[in-house]
Amino acid sequence: MSDPVRSVVGMKILHTSDWHIGRTFHGHSTLEALAEVLAALVVQVRENDVDVVVVAGDVFDSATPAAPAYTLLTDTLVALHATGARVIVTSGNHDSAARLGFQARLLRDGIHVVTDPRTIGEPITIDDADGPVRFFGIPYLEPAIVRQYWAGDSAADAADGRPLRTQAQTLAHAMGLVRAGMAEHPGRSVVIAHCFAAGVDPTVGLEREIRQGGIDMVPVSVFDSADYVALGHIHGRQALTEWVRYAGAPLHYSFGEQHKPRGSWLVDLAADGTVDAQWLELPVPRRLVTLTGSFDEILSAENVAAHVDDWVCAVYTDDLPQTEPMRRLREKYPFCALVQHEPLRMESVEERSYSERLRTAATDEERIDAFLAHVRNGAGATPREQELIREVLDDRTLAEALV
Template identity: 75%
Template sequence: MRILHTSDWHIGRTFHGNSTMDALAEVLGALTAQVRDNAVDVVVIAGDVFDSATPSGAAYTLLGDALVALHETGARVIVTSGNHDSAARLGFQARLLRDGIHVLTDPLAVGVPVTVADAHGPVHFFGIPYLEPAIVRQHWPEGDGSGRQLRTQAQTMAHAMDLVRAGMARHEGRSVAIAHCFAAGVDATIGLEREVRQGGLDVVPLSVFDGPDYVALGHIHGRQKLSDRVRYAGAPLHYSFGEQDKPRGSWLVDIDADGLAEVEWLELPVPRRLVTLTGPLDELLSAETVAAHADDWVCAVYTDAVPQTEPMRRLRESYPYCAMVQHQPEVRAEADERSYVQRLRNAVTDADRIDAFLEHVRAGQGPTEAERGLIRAILDERVRAEALV
């Protein structure tokens, strides 16, 4: 049996205020072509289908179009919910969907598989929706079997996987588990969710996933191989500049009569490349640099000693897709580390005090000669005005 493992579509997410709907539709079209070209039997979408618990009408339309297109290839489609999804909204049409499209959002059905047969017999797919302990605890008041309440996602996921293994015991054959969580062993530099960066890491031990022939995980936006049989596919689009160098794609998983046989990475196209350009603003606006990146999403980091006037406006005149601009002055090795109070101790005149202030806010860079002339002119004008009073 051939399985395509994808996740974290985040339909409806914006990129620095720009819609990603058209780009995502293009990428999902390419993914559908890969399903057809590789004769995939089952497509697994491991959570975060939507970016919001209240998706727009356009987001539902895009999801519907994608599911129909995948179904028309002849593949079965199995979808689980993630932390960004509303399980109720994602799953409300589950009973009405055409045969071959399965949306699994009910925690109480974790141990009940979707079974797909091939020439070697059944393969059982166990979908685990995102499990927020405070919400799903009511469904399992007995806790983890030792009398302890389910308080962490690690405990909750361990209990869910116990239910999966119990389901495996009742249903002979090969098995695949689908889950959405943060598993131990993930490279924390690759595409973490916004909530993960802002909060603590509720890490699920890798041993929790023992048992199934393959475990398709979602929640991390970069591909990850935690073991031969436990993997993250990542998001199909780049949703932040931190992900710009990470490949986009999905895992093509082959299961034979004995279980997991082979896993191959299928690259997806990148509709618009993301780049971070660093250097003085004039250098970023040079004809050579602009020619190389005019069609890219650009994060511009200009390193001039002082803030420049209207940098975003100037950049967008050359880079229509400049999404972000940052001022990060180069720190010189000989930079003066004195505090502002220390600088003022040696300031005698008003001009000295202005120099001290500029050096402090500019990481040691004092006024230019042109600025000194302007400062002297202003101070002289003030003296003349006071003399007339």
């Protein structure tokens, strides 16, 4: 399939990924914030006269997205198409390929959704003044599922002759199909894939279902021969080489991402296949901040004035847990999403079990202190608590004496 000529010199490609439409943030919907960010992305496409927008997987956050998620996707694709750009979308590990791809044939000319592994070697061709550019979309490939499509293909076997079992083997086979497509359809080439590539720095807890390290890590060399590789799955911007890049997610979905920029890569693909990539920042609808200190410090007027409109993760370091910390924090920070207690004073805890410490306690006061140390990670009674404990024990002793 081929789309008409647009560019005058080179081709401008906007590389984005991991929209995760429908995802929640600590129980809060992100749909409105994501709609704001995607609207800004559409403006960037128009202002930069982008020829092709590439979305490298994880369009939805779930295999069963709710109706508003489909509405946002449809509205965004229509808006992107209205700029004159072509759009190529591939499925990721969070997407249901069937649900994302069911309407592919109904989409208007210039919007392509790639979800079928059997089409990997068939390029989407878009011409510019310098000739054709072949876009090869590789949807997320689960080895146990996709090996059926290549049954009987000896090239789909691992080196030991067994069927494909890992992401690295599966992506290597997929790139073999891509290279065959390149040979059949000469021209500049862009590959779109969704995976963990060697050398990435993932955000802990965010990139689910494809394991980092070992068996599921894909060597960057797998993608050799493409002029540009637009990757998805990692939520932070990363350039593994000049021509192999992650764009990351357009919205912060975790406090672990709070310091990572949000945006997309504007790639200028020259006539000779060389790449010049420029980072385009996207707006952050609500900043994320982690406040660490004593509970009183976190609630200080200075902190509140600076972060009252931010998403807040409060890490308080007091020795003892606070009463109703989230309620009290939200009175000052309406968007406090997470509270954690991490005491600074962590007294050494004896290796003996709690029951052993109780057996060696000579007095009730020592038994109470042992209990408090047990439930407080080693922090026993404070001086004031020791006074109260002694008063209670003395009162009990006096009462027993009067009986």
